[in-house]
Amino acid sequence: MPRPSEDDLIARFFAPLATYPGAVGLTEDAALISPPPGTSLVVTADALVASVHFFPDDPPDDIARKALRVNLSDLAAKGAKPRGYLRSLALPEDWQVEWLEGFSRGLAADGEAYRIPLLGGDTLRTPGPLTIAVTAIGTVPGAAIPRRNGARPGDLLFVSGTIGDGALGLIVRLGRAAWTGRITTESAAHLLRRYRRPEPRLALAPAVLAHASAAMDVSDGLVGDIAKLVRASGAGAEVAIQDIPLSSAARDAVAIEPSLLDRAITGGDDYEVVAAVSPAEAQAFEAMAAAEGVAVTRIGMVTAGEGPPRLIMRDGGILRLERGSFSHF
Amino acid sequence: MPRPSEDDLIARFFAPLATYPGAVGLTEDAALISPPPGTSLVVTADALVASVHFFPDDPPDDIARKALRVNLSDLAAKGAKPRGYLRSLALPEDWQVEWLEGFSRGLAADGEAYRIPLLGGDTLRTPGPLTIAVTAIGTVPGAAIPRRNGARPGDLLFVSGTIGDGALGLIVRLGRAAWTGRITTESAAHLLRRYRRPEPRLALAPAVLAHASAAMDVSDGLVGDIAKLVRASGAGAEVAIQDIPLSSAARDAVAIEPSLLDRAITGGDDYEVVAAVSPAEAQAFEAMAAAEGVAVTRIGMVTAGEGPPRLIMRDGGILRLERGSFSHF
Numbered sequence: 207m208p209r210p211s212e213d214d215l216i217a218r219f220f221a222p223l224a225t226y227p228g229a230v231g232l233t234e235d236a237a238l239i240s241p242p243p244g245t246s247l248v249v250t251a252d253a254l255v256a257s258v259h260f261f262p263d264d265p266p267d268d269i270a271r272k273a274l275r276v277n278l279s280d281l282a283a284k285g286a287k288p289r290g291y292l293r294s295l296a297l298p299e300d301w302q303v304e305w306l307e308g309f310s311r312g313l314a315a316d317g318e319a320y321r322i323p324l325l326g327g328d329t330l331r332t333p334g335p336l337t338i339a340v341t342a343i344g345t346v347p348g349a350a351i352p353r354r355n356g357a358r359p360g361d362l363l364f365v366s367g368t369i370g371d372g373a374l375g376l377i378v379r380l381g382r383a384a385w386t387g388r389i390t391t392e393s394a395a396h397l398l399r400r401y402r403r404p405e406p407r408l409a410l411a412p413a414v415l416a417h418a419s420a421a422m423d424v425s426d427g428l429v430g431d432i433a434k435l436v437r438a439s440g441a442g443a444e445v446a447i448q449d450i451p452l453s454s455a456a457r458d459a460v461a462i463e464p465s466l467l468d469r470a471i472t473g474g475d476d477y478e479v480v481a482a483v484s485p486a487e488a489q490a491f492e493a494m495a496a497a498e499g500v501a502v503t504r505i506g507m508v509t510a511g512e513g514p515p516r517l518i519m520r521d522g523g524i525l526r527l528e529r530g531s532f533s534h535f
Numbered sequence: 536m537p538r539p540s541e542d543d544l545i546a547r548f549f550a551p552l553a554t555y556p557g558a559v560g561l562t563e564d565a566a567l568i569s570p571p572p573g574t575s576l577v578v579t580a581d582a583l584v585a586s587v588h589f590f591p592d593d594p595p596d597d598i599a600r601k602a603l604r605v606n607l608s609d610l611a612a613k614g615a616k617p618r619g620y621l622r623s624l625a626l627p628e629d630w631q632v633e634w635l636e637g638f639s640r641g642l643a644a645d646g647e648a649y650r651i652p653l654l655g656g657d658t659l660r661t662p663g664p665l666t667i668a669v670t671a672i673g674t675v676p677g678a679a680i681p682r683r684n685g686a687r688p689g690d691l692l693f694v695s696g697t698i699g700d701g702a703l704g705l706i707v708r709l710g711r712a713a714w715t716g717r718i719t720t721e722s723a724a725h726l727l728r729r730y731r732r733p734e735p736r737l738a739l740a741p742a743v744l745a746h747a748s749a750a751m752d753v754s755d756g757l758v759g760d761i762a763k764l765v766r767a768s769g770a771g772a773e774v775a776i777q778d779i780p781l782s783s784a785a786r787d788a789v790a791i792e793p794s795l796l797d798r799a800i801t802g803g804d805d806y807e808v809v810a811a812v813s814p815a816e817a818q819a820f821e822a823m824a825a826a827e828g829v830a831v832t833r834i835g836m837v838t839a840g841e842g843p844p845r846l847i848m849r850d851g852g853i854l855r856l857e858r859g860s861f862s863h864f
Contacts (some may be wrong), residue, residue: 228575230682235609235751236579241680246557248564249654251670255661255703280564294582294623294668325578332584334663339623341580341670349569353559412864422564437772440561 210303212329219310223317223324226290237325239290246347247287252500253339256298256331257446260402261379262336266305267312268402269338274316276425278406279341279477284351285415287345288322289523290409296332296341320408333450346415357420357439357482359510364491364502366479368426368453373473374466375401386462386490393455400453404477410502413494418481429527432480432515437480443515445506447471447525471517482508539632550640552646555619568619568653574674577615581605582668585627589731590708596641597635597731598667603645605754606671607735608806612752615673615745616803617651617737623668625661642746649737676746682827686749686768686811688839693820693831695736695808697782698731698757702802703795704730714792722784729782733806739831742793744822747810758856761809761844765837768811772844774835776800776854800846801856811837813832 210218221232226240239249254273256262274291281288293313297306317323322342375397378386386394414421421441424431428450436443450471452460460466481502483491488504495502506515517525539547550561557567570576575686583602585591603620610617622642626635635711638776646652651671704726743750749768753760757779765772781789789795810831812820817833824831835844846854 229685233684234613234682236577236613236615236673236680237679238613239576239578239677240679241570241576246567247570248565249568249578249670249672250622251668252656253659253668254661255625257662258660284563284565284567286565290578292578292580292670296582296584296666327580328582328668330582330584331587332663332666333586334584334661334666336670337625337663337666339582339657339666339668339788341578341579341621343578344565345638346567349567351565351567353563355559355562375708419618471627488583515600524645 215306216329217344220324221308223314226323226325227326227449229323232326240343241289243392245347245431246349248281248284248344248346248351249275249341250280251339253337255337256335259388264402266308270309270312271316271403273338273340274313275406276410276477277340278320279404279423279425280516281342281344282407283342283399283414283421283479285349285383285411287344287348287411288320289343290323290325291340291342292325293327295327298332298336302469314390321475337531352414352418352421353444354420354422354435354438357436357441357508358399358484359418359441359508361482361484361508362488362504363432363443363445363506364481365424365428365451365505366410366500366502367405368451368456369476369478370470370473371453371458372402372404373469374459376475379443385459388462389458392457396453401475404475407479407500409498410479410492410500411500413491414479414481416494417487417491418485419484421479421481425474426477426479427474428457428476428480429472429515432487435482436515437512440512442509442511442513444509444518445515446518448520449503449505451503468527544635545658548635549653552639552643555652555654558652558654561655570618570674574676575678576681577610577613577673577675578670579606579609580668580670582666585664585668592732595637599638599641600645600732602667602669603642604735605806605810606669607737607752608733608752610671610673611736611740612743612750612808614740615675615680616670616740617649618674619652619654620671621654621667622656624656625666626663627661627663636742648655659765662664681743681747681750683764683767685743685748686765686770686837687813688770688814688837690694690748690811690837691817691833692761692772692774692835693810693812694740694753694780694834695829695831696808697780697785698805699785699799699802700726700729700782701733701804702798703785703788705804714788718787722754722787725782725784730804733804735806736808736829738827739808739824739829742820742827743808744811745823746816746820747812748810750810753805753807753809755805756803757805757809758801758844758846764809764811764842765844766853769841771838771840771842772835773847774844775837776848778832778834780832797856
């Protein structure tokens with residue numbers, strides 16, 4: 207198949223995603239956004255590089271979705287409603303039209319699912335690996351969002367969904383660890399899917415905005431991210447290990463290989479939300495989350511005195527970790 | 536010098552650029568922007584890849600400025616006032632702290648000059664070339680900006696600044712063409728500087744917003760970009776070659792090597808603004824531009840009937856070009 211020009215490629219693959227009138231079908235150099243009166247904008251940017259953040263031979267629609275979803279996860283944790291995104295896509299020398307079809311299909315599906323139109327971007331060539339840089343724009347009513355630094359001693363710590371699936375899914379994808387052959391096929395598929403397609407908790411955003419004193423998304427490992435949150439708040443935390451929600455697939459893996467628990471709570475790629483909520487707000491927070499169908503689990507509390515989170519084991523002992531979070535850098 | 540962690544690096548090099556309160560010194564996952572009531576947002580994204588869009592051994596502050604300025608140029612052409620930007624920076628394996636110092640110094644200087652704070656972004660590693668993806672956010676009063684498609688037959692075509700310096704500066708940088716050794720040192724330095732540091736015409740933005748029926752920035756070559764503008768408007772154009780403004784450095788080069796005129800008007804990297812302005816608005820447009828100290832030159836007019844721009848030579852003949860615009864893709 208002959209390779210289209212940049213303009214043809216935009217018209218064919220990306221213009222259909224630009225459903226917002228102000229994006230003018232991507233025929234312009236810039237998009238115009240008129241946010242609802244009284245709202246503020248929440249903006250975030252995250253980029254992914256092939257072989258660093260995903261496997262070059264992952265399905266292209268999964269790569270597209272992950273690039274978008276890691277940004278949506280930041281919007282969710284700040285209580286924002288998605289409004290649009292821009293993406294710069296640097297294609298390697300050997301890019302294929304079929305790959306781009308899959309990539310744009312993934313963006314289209316998620317754009318519809320999360321009601322976030324493509325507003326613009328840039329498509330270019332690189333002598334290096336495929337690189338995708340996304341900027342996501344959301345709105346909140348008013349002019350305040352939950353920060354990392356608002357947690358107060360006594361606040362309860364909640365986390366959405368389940369923790370560790372992404373980190374274990376990466377091990378499944380690598381396929382070199384013996385345990386990956388001993389869990390059920392369903393468990394392996396679940397972990398892999400969670401690695402490839404994180405689920406941004408946008409439905410939780412209103413509850414976070416209304417009730418959290420501090421919140422952030424969990425992307426670099428639960429323990430390390432809680433450490434960042436409470437450090438920004440000048441506080442500490444206690445987390446009950448047995449309360450950290452694991453999927454049945456993750457429990458399946460940990461039952462076979464107990465050391466995977468450490469990996470699950472430090473490995474990253476969760477894209478869940480961790481929120482500090484004052485005891486007075488906790489019931490309302492849980493009720494709103496339940497009404498939106500998002501599981502939230504209380505895993506600990508914020509404590510006075512700055513310091514790394516204390517991880518309490520079932521027997522009351524303290525778990526020591528070699529490292530608290532993952533860094534791609 | 537030991538390499539800092541990602542967090543250290545952000546704190547040291549980028550947090551000082553995040554002067555907007557809603558960016559919280561880049562200690563957050565997202566920034567909060569509260570645009571002035573009654574304004575709309577203009578958003579644009581452009582990325583640069585080393586060895587494709589700049590030379591890896593260019594001064595790092597110039598690389599930073601170019602990455603920012605090519606985006607500011609889009610804001611200027613849409614009449615927008617800069618409000619903030621996000622940048623994803625993928626650093627190659629061999630990155631140096633000194634390089635990053637220069638890079639952040641360039642961003643700091645331009646952030647101050649153009650009053651545009653850093654709002655956020657992502658710093659990551661790549662096995663490939665240095666890649667910088669910028670998203671710039673501006674505002675306009677009201678909810679309308681000049682588009683490409685608003686030009687009407689009879690509108691006058693204006694261009695800001697001078698054309699061709701960037702394209703000729705690239706040839707100077709490559710240093711392989713004989714003419715580059717025959718122009719004056721000052722001319723060579725001027726062309727090179729214009730290639731490395733485009734000058735976004737932000738001071739022209741209010742005039743464009745108030746008086747242009749269509750506008751865009753000139754980045755892929757004047758002739759090709761005019762072709763895009765009038766095509767979007769369902770029109771054609773006549774451009775008087777001798778009216779296209781050239782710097783004295785470019786004239787110096789063209790005097791030695793006449794074929795460079797083609798390159799100057801098609802080569803790209805101008806980052807000037809081309810605007811279609813109705814005859815009734817032209818005087819006011821020119822007066823506003825003059826009041827802001829931005830040179831604008833009338834180079835032709837929009838004509839009825841869709842078709843490529845007709846390039847009129849001094850003797851009345853039509854110049855034929857082999858290609859109308861440059862594409863990095």
